Amino acid sequence: HELIQARLRDQLLIVVANREPYIHRYVGDVVECIQPASGMASALDPMMLACGGTWVGHGSGDADRLTVDAHDRIRVPPDSPRYTLRRVWLSKEQEEGYYHGVANSGLWPLCHVAFTRPIFDSRHWQTYREVNELFADAVLQEAGDRPAFVFIQDYHFGLLPRILKRRNPELTVAQFWHIPWPNPETFRALPWKEELLDGLLGNDLLGFHLGYHCQNFLETVDRNLEARTDREQSEVVRGGHATRIRAFPISIDFERHSAAAAGPEVEREMARWRHRLKLDGKLLGLGIERIDYTKGIPERLRAIDHLLENHPEFRGRLVYAQCGVPSRGHIRAYQQLDDEIDDLVEGINWKWGNGSWRPICYEKRHSNPAEMTALHRLASFCVVSSLHDGMNLVAKEFVASRVDEDGVLVLSRFTGAARELTDALLINPFSVEELSGAMHEALTMPRDERGRRMRRMREVVAENNVYRWAGKIVSTLLRLDPDDVPP
Numbered sequence: 001h002e003l004i005q006a007r008l009r010d011q012l013l014i015v016v017a018n019r020e021p022y023i024h025r026y027v028g029d030v031v032e033c034i035q036p037a038s039g040m041a042s043a044l045d046p047m048m049l050a051c052g053g054t055w056v057g058h059g060s061g062d063a064d065r066l067t068v069d070a071h072d073r074i075r076v077p078p079d080s081p082r083y084t085l086r087r088v089w090l091s092k093e094q095e096e097g098y099y100h101g102v103a104n105s106g107l108w109p110l111c112h113v114a115f116t117r118p119i120f121d122s123r124h125w126q127t128y129r130e131v132n133e134l135f136a137d138a139v140l141q142e143a144g145d146r147p148a149f150v151f152i153q154d155y156h157f158g159l160l161p162r163i164l165k166r167r168n169p170e171l172t173v174a175q176f177w178h179i180p181w182p183n184p185e186t187f188r189a190l191p192w193k194e195e196l197l198d199g200l201l202g203n204d205l206l207g208f209h210l211g212y213h214c215q216n217f218l219e220t221v222d223r224n225l226e227a228r229t230d231r232e233q234s235e236v237v238r239g240g241h242a243t244r245i246r247a248f249p250i251s252i253d254f255e256r257h258s259a260a261a262a263g264p265e266v267e268r269e270m271a272r273w274r275h276r277l278k279l280d281g282k283l284l285g286l287g288i289e290r291i292d293y294t295k296g297i298p299e300r301l302r303a304i305d306h307l308l309e310n311h312p313e314f315r316g317r318l319v320y321a322q323c324g325v326p327s328r329g330h331i332r333a334y335q336q337l338d339d340e341i342d343d344l345v346e347g348i349n350w351k352w353g354n355g356s357w358r359p360i361c362y363e364k365r366h367s368n369p370a371e372m373t374a375l376h377r378l379a380s381f382c383v384v385s386s387l388h389d390g391m392n393l394v395a396k397e398f399v400a401s402r403v404d405e406d407g408v409l410v411l412s413r414f415t416g417a418a419r420e421l422t423d424a425l426l427i428n429p430f431s432v433e434e435l436s437g438a439m440h441e442a443l444t445m446p447r448d449e450r451g452r453r454m455r456r457m458r459e460v461v462a463e464n465n466v467y468r469w470a471g472k473i474v475s476t477l478l479r480l481d482p483d484d485v486p487p
């Protein structure tokens with residue numbers, strides 16, 4: 001991170017992301033501060049802790065307004081402040097149209113192959129424009145006259161780069177798109193495709209997780225817009241301005257995560273879980289994610305059912321813990337998924353439960369980082385069965401937690417992480433048999449093979465950590481050699 005700071009020199013770093021990294025909310029009468037379940041937020045927070053700067057995000061907690069100053073700013077993390085969080089307030093209508101509407105009912109299903117239809121509504125698009133302008137106001141205010149590097153996150157802000165460049169051409173603007181970019185046939189369903197593409201081409205640099213997503217983006221621009229695309233240089237020139245398109249696979253702060261996993265707080269949580277899950281020598285399978293239809297949660301529960309059906313020796317011996325963080329609950333597709341998971345858990349527990357043993361323990365709530373890391377450490381296997389996922393950082397967090405070099409990762413081939421974590425058991429999540437077969441293989445894998453695979457995966461994540469990711473982005477932006485970033 002010293003290298004990132006050196007390369008940024010005197011520029012102010014401004015991160016823009018819809019989701020804020022620290023949320024204040026009421027629990028009864030008490031205000032508590034939580035970190036959200038967001039791969040994006042957990043990846044960007046370490047970079048901000050290291051480099052300082054300002055994070056502009058949506059103030060979404062019901063106690064958020066209580067904690068800010070007169071300029072809507074708060075220093076975070078609250079107990080050892082390292083950077084500034086500038087909160088932007090949205091009305092209910094704005095949240096509905098921009099967040100639930102365009103971002104999560106439109107662009108999210110459009111970009112993920114999970115067979116959920118995107119919904120487009122021109123009133124929502126109007127709100128999306130309005131909210132992108134609102135964030136531009138906040139960014140420009142934060143930057144003032146200083147040279148600034150604005151680093152935009154994700155699909156909530158497709159129009160923001162163009163607005164910023166129009167209002168202040170001196171700004172350096174980059175964006176990272178944390179979800180997949182679809183092929184041009186899929187993308188043509190978006191009614192405002194030219195406007196979105198033009199917005200994104202306001203960036204000096206646009207990053208995706210995979211080279212494949214970059215190719216899809218270049219092809220989409222080629223088919224839809226008046227612009228010159230240079231495949232060799234991976235660059236688009238529109239109206240005399242060049243946007244470089246590059247792949248940067250995101251990661252986590254491996255060392256911080258590993259150190260926490262070996263610490264006393266996690267040990268205490270492990271003891272709590274052993275008691276709560278009545279483990280008592282039983283084997284533990286694990287899944288942790290937001291309740292989202294891209295994550296393949298029903299597929300995985302069916303695979304547990306299949307496993308118990310075909311391998312009776314695991315009845316009474318295996319507990320599968322599913323942590324599901326409630327997410328985007330105003331959207332119908334999410335409500336339906338929530339019901340489907342409840343029904344499956346209920347049905348499978350009823351079918352196989354015996355005495356005090358239930359095969360599935362479903363924790364539908366927000367869990368804190370130490371609780372999740374403790375579960376990682378206890379699990380014989382962790383399943384990430386996303387139907388489609390840009391990267392998936394749960395997979396990398398599980399690996400970082402396994403300081404004992406044990407535990408098996410069962411990982412969907414359709415995640416970005418599968419390109420790097422080739423020592424996981426890679427599966428097609430649409431096949432219940434394959435998924436259940438991999439769980440069985442994980443449960444019966446010899447200790448030395450588990451160790452070999454986990455060691456190699458730990459090397460991969462340690463080497464390509466989140467600082468390297470950020471360092472490469474900043475270096476590319478400054479036209480320095482991105483590979484000249486030490487590990």
Ligand code: G6P
Pocket residue numbers: 019037038039040041154178179290327328
């Ligand atoms: C994905 C997106 C993030 C988002 C996260 C959680 O990882 O790429 O931008 O923050 O999901 O979703 P939420 O809607 O709760 O922010």
